[in-house]
Amino acid sequence: MKLLICGKGGCGKSTVAAMLAVSMQQRGKRVFLLDADESNVGLYRMLGLNIPEPLMDSLGGKKGFQEKTKTSGISLDGRPQLFPQNLKMDELPDKCIASSEGIRVMSLGKIHHFGEGCACPMGRLFRLLFSSLRLEQQDLVIVDTAAGVEHFGRNLDGQCDQILCVVDPSYESIMMAKRVTVFAGEAHLPVSVVLNRVTPESENHLNAALAGVSIIGQLPDSQSIFLNNLKGNPLNAAIPEMESVCDAIEIAWV
Numbered sequence: 435m436k437l438l439i440c441g442k443g444g445c446g447k448s449t450v451a452a453m454l455a456v457s458m459q460q461r462g463k464r465v466f467l468l469d470a471d472e473s474n475v476g477l478y479r480m481l482g483l484n485i486p487e488p489l490m491d492s493l494g495g496k497k498g499f500q501e502k503t504k505t506s507g508i509s510l511d512g513r514p515q516l517f518p519q520n521l522k523m524d525e526l527p528d529k530c531i532a533s534s535e536g537i538r539v540m541s542l543g544k545i546h547h548f549g550e551g552c553a554c555p556m557g558r559l560f561r562l563l564f565s566s567l568r569l570e571q572q573d574l575v576i577v578d579t580a581a582g583v584e585h586f587g588r589n590l591d592g593q594c595d596q597i598l599c600v601v602d603p604s605y606e607s608i609m610m611a612k613r614v615t616v617f618a619g620e621a622h623l624p625v626s627v628v629l630n631r632v633t634p635e636s637e638n639h640l641n642a643a644l645a646g647v648s649i650i651g652q653l654p655d656s657q658s659i660f661l662n663n664l665k666g667n668p669l670n671a672a673i674p675e676m677e678s679v680c681d682a683i684e685i686a687w688v
Contacts, residue, residue, distance in 0.1 A: 435687050436564065436575045436593065441600035442610040443581030446630040447471075449659060450600050451578040452480040452669055455537045457676045458683070463574040466523050469541040470560055471580040472553040478532060482668035483539060486532040489559065490543030496555045503562070517566035523573060553580075564593035583610070586617040596686055597625040601644070603636035608643045615647055624648075624686060628679055631655040651679035 439451050451467060459465045469477050478485045493499045493516075503516055518525075523538070532539045542563075543556040569575065577594060599614045601607045611627055618625035626648040629640050633655050641649065658671040 435569070435573075435683070436567075436577065436595045437598055437683065438577040438579060438594040438596070439598045439600060440579045440583070440614060441581070442602075442604075442607050445581075445600045445602040445604075445607050445610075446653075447581070447600050448474060448477045448480060448578050449663065449669065450598075450628055450630060450653070451576050452477060453673060453676055454679060454683075455481075455576055456535065457680050458574055458576075459536050461680060461684070462572065464523070464570070464572050465537045466573065466575045467537055467539045468575060468577045469539065470556070470577050472543055472545050472556050473580060475544070476663070477578055478539060479666055480663075480669045481532075481534040481537065481539065483532040483534050486539070486541060487529050488541040488543045489527070489530045489563070490556060492527055492530050493559075496543075496551065499555055499559060503558075516562050519566055520568040521563075521566040522568060522570070523575075561593060583613060583617060586614075586621070594623065596683070597623055598650075598683075599625060599627050600630050601627055601640065602629075602631050603633065603640060608640070611644060611647060626650045626682065626686075628653065650682035651675060653679075 439447050439454075441447050448471070455465045455467045467477070467481075471477075475485055490496065490499055493502055526540060530540050542559055543553070545553065567575070597614065597618050599611045601611045615625055627644060627650070629637075629649060629652040631654075632640065632652045637652065653673055653675050656671055656673065659669060659673075661667075662669050662671070
């Protein structure tokens, strides 16, 4: 399964992605966590990892990537054949992979310098990689996206099997979830919501505001997670409420 995690900036996408990866790995899944956010670098710290060489950099950066897609040949669907068809996760370059407790993490690419240009090449790389990647039965790819909905406009979500939108207690996050639901419907993809940083005061309002939306989990406002994120420490708090999220994903998997 290829699961894409989205939401507004600051809602906790990376935190949920990291905790979900740990929980699903503990359930026996082969987890591949793909960092598709060209700005944020906090995902690796949450798992106690150093940032590996981004895949885009391993291809020579944006310029090298553009040259390689010109000379790599054309596949049957008209796309540059940068990767072999039926590419397995084990065949991805080791230098672009960081591992923690059986979870493999890879970054597509980052913006490194002022004035280097937009992130569109990362989106193209994402589509080429995912159109080639073939998963085995227990493989789970979790994609941590950039904030907002640009990935819908670039059709990145169309490469995934399911969309998970993270919602924090804010009006903007609620509105984002409703937009994501519409976009997912247009893409004919199943979408569900995880409520994050839920407090007793916000729980009822969040559920009422998102009536009709598939909510598969409610994660509490955790002081331990807050402090670890503030200090730049790895996440080490177990959130029992994450189990209901994993249950729902496994049901959808079948």
